[in-house]
Amino acid sequence: MIWLAFGIAVAALALAGWLGLRLRVERRRAAALEANSALAANAARELATSNERARIAREMHDVVAHTLSVVVAQADGGRFAGRTDSEAALRSLETIADVSRSALTEMRALLGVLREGDGEAALGPQPSLADIPALVATTREGGLDVSFVTTGTPRPLPIGAGLAAYRIVQEALTNVLKHAGPSPHAFVQLQWEADALSLVISDDGRGAAARRDGSGSGIAGMVERATVFGGSLTAGPRAGGGFIVKARLPLTSQGGSLASASAAGADPDAGADA
Numbered sequence: 001m002i003w004l005a006f007g008i009a010v011a012a013l014a015l016a017g018w019l020g021l022r023l024r025v026e027r028r029r030a031a032a033l034e035a036n037s038a039l040a041a042n043a044a045r046e047l048a049t050s051n052e053r054a055r056i057a058r059e060m061h062d063v064v065a066h067t068l069s070v071v072v073a074q075a076d077g078g079r080f081a082g083r084t085d086s087e088a089a090l091r092s093l094e095t096i097a098d099v100s101r102s103a104l105t106e107m108r109a110l111l112g113v114l115r116e117g118d119g120e121a122a123l124g125p126q127p128s129l130a131d132i133p134a135l136v137a138t139t140r141e142g143g144l145d146v147s148f149v150t151t152g153t154p155r156p157l158p159i160g161a162g163l164a165a166y167r168i169v170q171e172a173l174t175n176v177l178k179h180a181g182p183s184p185h186a187f188v189q190l191q192w193e194a195d196a197l198s199l200v201i202s203d204d205g206r207g208a209a210a211r212r213d214g215s216g217s218g219i220a221g222m223v224e225r226a227t228v229f230g231g232s233l234t235a236g237p238r239a240g241g242g243f244i245v246k247a248r249l250p251l252t253s254q255g256g257s258l259a260s261a262s263a264a265g266a267d268p269d270a271g272a273d274a
Contacts, residue, residue: 067103069177070142071096077143095141102138128162129190129197132169136188139173145185146173152192161249164225165190165199168233171218172201172245180205180243195251196231202244222247 078092127135136148157165169188176186184205191198219235222245226233231249238244 067099069174070099070139073143073177091141095138099138099142126163127166127170129157129165130162132166132188132190135166135170135173139177139186142177144173144177145183146176146188147186148188150190150192154192155197155251157197157249157251158229161197161229164229165197165247165249167225168199168222168245168247169201171222175218175243175245176201176203176205184242197249197251199247199249200244202238202242204238204240204242206241219245 075092075096078089078096133148136146140146173186173188176184180186180203184203186201186203189198189200191200222235223233226247226249229249231247233245233247235245236243
């Protein structure tokens, strides 16, 4: 009986020791998993922050570049018109005021994203495909002779693709204002195909020769916007003179990689812009 009791006591002590060791191992494993989860969460937050900063940089570039191009064109026109046509000069000032207010609203919305702890930042609705006619009209009022046409049957686009289409048209028209020379004509076409939306923005101005004046990110940004949605974009001189931008956005979401941007067909030197 004594040996039996001794054996039971030893077995109990061994079991208790094993359970204690097992518990310590499980606690260490849980702590390691928690630490790894925290690291993964931090990495995810850093990546999301980096992506958001890149997005905001693209948006601010497009808003500022387009607005300043229109303002400069109107200011130049108003300065000359003021000598002989006060009504034309007044219209130029009104256009400058309108586009500046619109840009200020967009800038406030973008900067609102950067406010820490502001859960109700000024996140107004972003431009979409439906706003392209108004964009064309504003650009026309800014002094550019631009035509606009839509063909095919409109269909739903992936979330965010409408904004990408708007920004592509905006950037392309900005480049026309900046680089196409005096009195160009621009043409914007939205063509709904069976499985994609095609955008064509062209002009009959001085073409690529006038656009090799810098290493800006305008066309690279347009390529990036199209590629994000599995689309493509090409930009370069147009046969017969002028410049042309062609973009294609699939109607189904199929995110691409920025690494394939060069394969999308854009020559980074053919349309360098600010």
